[in-house]
Amino acid sequence: MPAAGPQGPEILIASGAVHIGDRVVYPNQGICRVRGIEHREIAGRSWEFVTLSREEDGATVMVPREKVAGVGLRRVASDKEIELVFDFLSAPGGDPELDWKVRHRAHGEKMVGGELMGTTEVLKGLHALARLRPLPQKERELYDNARHLLVQEIAAAMSLAPAVAEDNLDYALVPPDGMKRKGRTLIAAQPLRAVPPTLAAIDGEEDLEDAGGTVELPGLEDEEAVIAEPAVEDSSEADQVVAPKKVAAKKKPVAKKTKPAPKSKPKGKAPAQGRSKSSPKAKSKSKVAAKPRAKRK
Amino acid sequence: MIRIVTLAELDPEALAFATKRLYAAFGVGVESAGQARMPADASDGDAFFADRVVTQARVVKSFSDDKVLYFTNAPLALPAGPMGAGPVFGFAQYGGERAVVTSHGLSGMPLAEGLAKRATHHVGHLFDLHHCFDPRCAMYPEWAPAFAQFPDVALCPFCREKSEHKIRLAGS
Numbered sequence: 001m002p003a004a005g006p007q008g009p010e011i012l013i014a015s016g017a018v019h020i021g022d023r024v025v026y027p028n029q030g031i032c033r034v035r036g037i038e039h040r041e042i043a044g045r046s047w048e049f050v051t052l053s054r055e056e057d058g059a060t061v062m063v064p065r066e067k068v069a070g071v072g073l074r075r076v077a078s079d080k081e082i083e084l085v086f087d088f089l090s091a092p093g094g095d096p097e098l099d100w101k102v103r104h105r106a107h108g109e110k111m112v113g114g115e116l117m118g119t120t121e122v123l124k125g126l127h128a129l130a131r132l133r134p135l136p137q138k139e140r141e142l143y144d145n146a147r148h149l150l151v152q153e154i155a156a157a158m159s160l161a162p163a164v165a166e167d168n169l170d171y172a173l174v175p176p177d178g179m180k181r182k183g184r185t186l187i188a189a190q191p192l193r194a195v196p197p198t199l200a201a202i203d204g205e206e207d208l209e210d211a212g213g214t215v216e217l218p219g220l221e222d223e224e225a226v227i228a229e230p231a232v233e234d235s236s237e238a239d240q241v242v243a244p245k246k247v248a249a250k251k252k253p254v255a256k257k258t259k260p261a262p263k264s265k266p267k268g269k270a271p272a273q274g275r276s277k278s279s280p281k282a283k284s285k286s287k288v289a290a291k292p293r294a295k296r297k
Numbered sequence: 298m299i300r301i302v303t304l305a306e307l308d309p310e311a312l313a314f315a316t317k318r319l320y321a322a323f324g325v326g327v328e329s330a331g332q333a334r335m336p337a338d339a340s341d342g343d344a345f346f347a348d349r350v351v352t353q354a355r356v357v358k359s360f361s362d363d364k365v366l367y368f369t370n371a372p373l374a375l376p377a378g379p380m381g382a383g384p385v386f387g388f389a390q391y392g393g394e395r396a397v398v399t400s401h402g403l404s405g406m407p408l409a410e411g412l413a414k415r416a417t418h419h420v421g422h423l424f425d426l427h428h429c430f431d432p433r434c435a436m437y438p439e440w441a442p443a444f445a446q447f448p449d450v451a452l453c454p455f456c457r458e459k460s461e462h463k464i465r466l467a468g469s
Contacts (some may be wrong), residue, residue, distance in 0.1 A: 036415075086379045130430040140455050147427045161348055161379055162391035163422055167438075168378035170428050176384050176440040191442040244469055263370075 011050055011065070013073045023156060024052065027072040029112025030152045031055045037114035043264065062228035062284070077157045079173040085120045085154070103129075107142060116153060127173055135213065173284040181253060228286040299420060300324070300330040300357050304350070304369040307400060311409040312368065318382070318413035318450040319366075319420060324462055330357045335371060344374040349417065351385040351395040352439030364423045366416060367397040378453055384440045386415050389422035405445035413450045415439060422451065424460040429453055 008020035011034065018024055018034055026032045032052035040047050050062040050068050063071055064263070077085075097103040110118030126135060126143040135143060147169070154165040171179050175186035299319055303312070312329075319327045336353035339345045350367065357365045373385045389396035396419040403411035417435040431438035432443035434453035452460065 082379060087457045089379070115347070127430060137455075143430075144427060144455070144459075151427065154379070158379065161388075163389050164375050164378050166391075166428060167375070167383060167385075168380045170438045171378075171380035171383045174441050179383060181380065185312065189438075189441040189443070191446050196359075 004277065012069055013036070013070050013075075015074050023055070023075055023076045023116065024073050025116075025153060026052060026054075026061060028111055028149070029054055029061060030149055031076065031156045032061060035060075038062070055156075069092075072112070074114065077116045077153055079158065081116055082154055082157050084114060085150070086168070086181065087168065088117070088120055088171050089124055090175070092187070096125055096132065098129075103139075107139075111142070111146065116150075119146050119153075120150050123150055124173070244263055298324060298360065298363045299327045300359055300363060302330050302355065302357055302365060302367050303329065303332045304335045304367050304397075305371065307370060307412075308408060308435060311400070311412050312391040314409040315353065315368075315416045316369065319416055322450060322452055322463040323424065323464065325464060330359075331366070334366070336370060341374055344372040344385075345369070347373040347375055347385055347397050348396045350386060351390060351458045354395075354397070361403075363394070365395045365396050366420060368400070368412070368416070369397060370376055370400045371382070372401045373397065373399050385421065386439045390418040391422050392425045395422060396420060405442070406448055409446070410443045410448040414444070415449070417450050417452070421460060423457065426452075426456050426460055429456050 010019060013024070018224050020036050022034050024032055032054050035051040035053045038049045038051050040049060048065040049062040050065050052063065053059070054061060062092040063073070084145070092255070097106065099185075101176060107122045110122050123141065123146040126139055127144070129135065130143070147166075151162050151169060152164045154160065154169065155162040160168075172181070172186075174189045177188045179186045179188065301312070303314065306329055316327045316329070319422060330457070333344060333355035334455065335348060339349035339353055350369070350373070359365060365378070371381070374382070375385045375388060386402060387398040396410065398415045398419050400408060400412050401413075415433050418439055423437050426436050428438050431437060431453040433447045433449065433451065434456055435450055436452065436456050437444050
């Protein structure tokens, strides 16, 4: 039986113990304050709940006491942990994960885990991805949610106004001229060279071409090099100012032309590469190829 | 309703333009609530602390859910955060009632568009909007060159939808 101290009973969480009145972080909910312990009779069974109040809007969160340690409840980050967050955000790199299944799983796990660094990784990963292509609606919401949680925690941990916390977050992600981090001058954000694609909601893994344009941002050369296809054989194509993915998309259908369509494919179904990251041209070609087969049957 | 209070003499045409753009961006009424004096206590010598300006400036009578936007032409500052002190063009009480915007330091943008875009940005914070990664959206970080590159004062579909949702939930 936990001893009742001057601050009330001890509530055990994964990283130690908290008391009534302490501020904690609930995964995906944000900063909460421990309000107390309540007893409720539910379905003939007596339950002991730890009651939390979300600071943002006062919403009540009730967690069965025996499950408190397992839901990912933790203390608000310390100044040192916040410093690590800014070190990570202002560090160069952070190539986005381009496989949406891997990305979806990884981001989901990090958000459910509720760790500060996990949320930061989600934000930085999606921010880097957003510079290459528009985010689908679900990921746009996830980006906003991660940003919201991070801003709230930085503000709470450092006693700053949320607007100041968010400005600092973006001083790291989109550095203004002359911004320094631990003596190192950060690469300042530059004007755009081309109009980025529209932010209209696009479905799942549609190509950049579907969005009607390319994003060309200065300082992204390294990131583009990562997603570029290994070699561009035709020198005339290499001279064109085309996004690396476009070059890849142009070359893929040429390779497919020489390959006869397998007869054992299910009728009416496009070949597997139809949903891969190939261009819409490849998709339309696979549909055209499927039509005669359908007529024959 | 968004109520505008001027803390300095500003170009009436620029103010009228900002008023129109705010109405277009958020779809709520925008009206002038007169002029007020810059609170002297907020001064730090070179600049005014924006967070003190919004708390110490003249109180404007408003209904619940109304937003009060102060316009000034004085340089603003904010307490340094973990990244140090950066450029400050305004401040908003996130999800709150009051914001302040300055026309100081507008470069690469006409006064009317610049002031309107900054006003939209900070009123967006009042409606719970965070910074956006779309450079054409008014919620894009204001210090980035791309903010001035797109002078159109507009919100991206996501930010617009989020602010509309917030306005729909407003009690008044």
